[in-house]
Amino acid sequence: MSVLSIDGVWKFFGGHAVLRGIDLDVRPHEVVTLIGASGSGKSTLLRCVNLLETVDDGTIHLDGDEITDPRVNVDEVRTRLGIVFQAFNLFPHMTVLDNVTLAPRQVHRVAREQAEEQAHDLLARFGLADKVRAYPDQLSGGQQQRVAIIRALATQPRLMLLDEVTSALDPQLVVEVLGIIRELKDAGMTMILTTHEMGICREISDTVCFLDEGVLLEKGPPEKIFSEPENARTREFLRSVLDSGRF
Incomplete structure (x- = not known):
């Protein structure tokens, strides 16, 4: 059984669709990395998983339990999730x-x-x-x-959600935090993270998902996504990241 199953999730802010029919399964001990330009829906997806945002359509299951059911105990669900934002919030x-x-x-x-x-x-x-x-x-x-x-x-x-946890740090401090992420992977922690650090994405991800304007356009193992992306938008994004020196 998947730890997390996201099925057909839509999220609107006003009349704008921020997530458009997202489907994603996360297996035990798997590390899934969400990549894409700012505004592509990565952080919103994590906030929907943690029930900080209410989905407008579709369902999310955690260990087989539908957590998007309006009758769900939100506090109980959050006891099974760990979430860390780019702002430390200590x-x-x-x-x-x-x-x-x-x-x-x-x-x-x-x-x-x-x-x-x-x-x-x-x-x-x-x-x-x-x-x-x-x-x-x-x-x-x-x-x-x-x-x-x-x-x-x-x-x-049960599941860790890491949202751009290195983006607010100076480059020399990024190494400290990436070391923890590597250790969590080695210990078998199930994780979903968003990042602009493509090096760590290639190193620790089991599955990479490219989001573009709220659509999950492409997903697969890092060696495939980075070496042989099928979608033209994925190729364009990776070229721009490569040119910016984030690899």
């Missing part, structure tokens, strides 16, 4: 430890001692053991984004 008045343990304690009702033990393990795993008592404004951008990813991991999500 609570500035909380320490790193408190940011990471908040959801496990408040949403999942994990005892403080257990939540803090898990947080210490995750922070040590990703090179932030010495930042436990630090506040977000005492961290670099790369460290803040790592904490944001760790915070999402602390709830032990």
Whole structure:
């Protein structure tokens, strides 16, 4: 069974269709990367999966459960998903430890001692053991984004959604965050990510999906998408990315 099944999803803002009949299945341990120009619908698709946006047509299933059913418990669905945005969204008045343990304690009702033990393990795993008592404004951008990813991991999500998590970072800090993404893949985490970093896309993706004006025009393994794209729009996009030096 797929972890996630997106079937015929449409999303409108006003009279404009931002997503146009998207179909996509994500298998366990698969890494799916969404690429495309800004405004192509990549982030909106992730927001629909996390129920931050309501789909106008079509369905989304998580582990066989239809999460787009209006009767669904949205909070329960979100306990099974981890989402990280390009803006770090850390609570500035909380320490790193408190940011990471908040959801496990408040949403999942994990005892403080257990939540803090898990947080210490995750922070040590990703090179932030010495930042436990630090506040977000005492961290670099790369460290803040790592904490944001760790915070999402602390709830032990079934599926991770990563939305342009390196785009707000200086180039030298991108490497820090990409290292975490590589490690998550190696650990078997199921992920959907959007990115303009075509190098990491080629390296870690099992499936690459090219979106153009809300349409999923082409999908396949990275070696096929990058070497032998079938759609002319895909070829045009990849040429423009190559010319911009994002490979």
